[in-house]
Amino acid sequence: MTMHRALPMMLTTALLVPSTVSSQDSAGAQVKRGEYLVSIAGCHDCHTPWTTGSAGPEPDMKRALSGHPQDVMISAPATLSPPWSGAMNPTSTGWSGPWGVSFSANLTPDPETGVLRDFTEQQFIQTMRTGRHQGQGRPILPPMPWPAYGNMTDDDLKAVFAYLRQVPPVKNKVPDPLPPKQ
């Protein structure tokens, strides 16, 4: 290849490389921001199963954000006496209340069992804004604090979504919610 032919290609490459790097930096910063937000917003409190470690109860980060474990069977709402009206199970992923029993969702990008597998970024944002699945569908059950997260900025919610898309996938089919006692 002669120099006059190679020059344009070299120039193009030189121009493209920084922008690629910059784009990667930007994506990396977005994911880091998402990781930070997930850590302070209490997502692990319900979406990561808790276990008892050497220092006491703690989220099991080997199953981070994978939701209610499929092998932890719950078949009916808690039986409670007044003044109590709600309860949670030891993994902190099953919640019983007037709405029935809700199980925290698998937020990892597992292609078969991750709840976000069909979500677009915009649908994720709308879900937090409306409290409805994919922004327009069935209502998200308590205690998911979407009204609080709905106050986050679009950029913050995009960062959370970007982070969740790249955490290690965990195959875990979360059971369907249970209706309240009649």
Next chain:
Amino acid sequence: MAQVIAARRLLWSGQVRCSVAVAAMLLFYGILKSEPAVPQPASGSPPSTLQETGLYADFDTLQVDSAHLAFAPQYPLWSDGATKRRWISLPPGTAIDGSDPEVWIFPVGTRFWKEFSFNGERVETRYLERRADGQWLYAAYAWSADGREAQLVSARGKRGVYPLAGGRTHTIPGVTDCKACHQGGPSEVLGFSTLQLSPERDLGASHAELQPEPHVDLRYLVDRGLLVGLPRALLDTPPRIAAATATERAALGYMHGNCGHCHNERGSLQNIGLFLRHSVMNSDEPAIASTVRQSVKKPAPGQSPDAVLRVAPGHPDRSGLMQRISSRSPSLQMPPLGTDLIDDEAVRLLYRWIEEKGASIQQAHINEEGR
């Protein structure tokens, strides 16, 4: 939430832990129950009474301003059996731009009203107004028990406004839920469109309504200069859903009017690949192509495992679509909002359509083999 985390770490065991969790749950449940307002782009404030929106010429006698046009779409939305009356008001000298027949553009100042009654009793009137910034203003007004006044409902909506069958009650949806449907497709106005106002009305439509005076349809609007730019072909050959049978036409029309505002090719749910909105510009029917023999993408909670297809021809009981519309369990029901009672008439219609679809496919196979 941070308080819950801190409490959990410090007070993990026994009743204290439980009480923290329960408090958190109840807090969130209380929040959910009251459907709190979600920040929306501000676009002015609605008037505090229905009277101030200008619907009535005389509020004492509830005489509607004769300048407003009453209309009825040919495929109405099911709202638990509510009787509805609807009006549109265009500012004098303005017109709707219909050059894109799928997305009419309404002039600034356009107003819509939709009145909901149960058993002859006015319950609510919903209101849409196009503001100067191009945004639509959403509001709902709840009628007093004596029917003498209608006050603005909170943006969070209002529950329990009228008793329905089975111990259920009518809910006035919050603004967020209104927008979930109205902003789910290419146009925020849903019932006033090319197909809905076609002079070729479907007499077999589910819950078909008589057209109120002055019979507003495409021809009426164009003749009076209220609708401009509509392609001439749509006047010469008014749009109608192309279907193999009258049942199919009504079924597709029902899905257009009740499902297509979210399930369409241009809205944010397009990645689901379920297209129930009829297009007046395309001869094909995406509602058939995206349902018949098409796999359920992700079963909803409570859906039976044998419903692997959205529409299984000849097998309505095994069709995901039937299971969704036949339920009012919050996780399974379709539509997911705006209704608390199953639409039995629509269930019968779609059941019949899916049965007939099976028979027609079977007949086609017989004919094929006979050649």
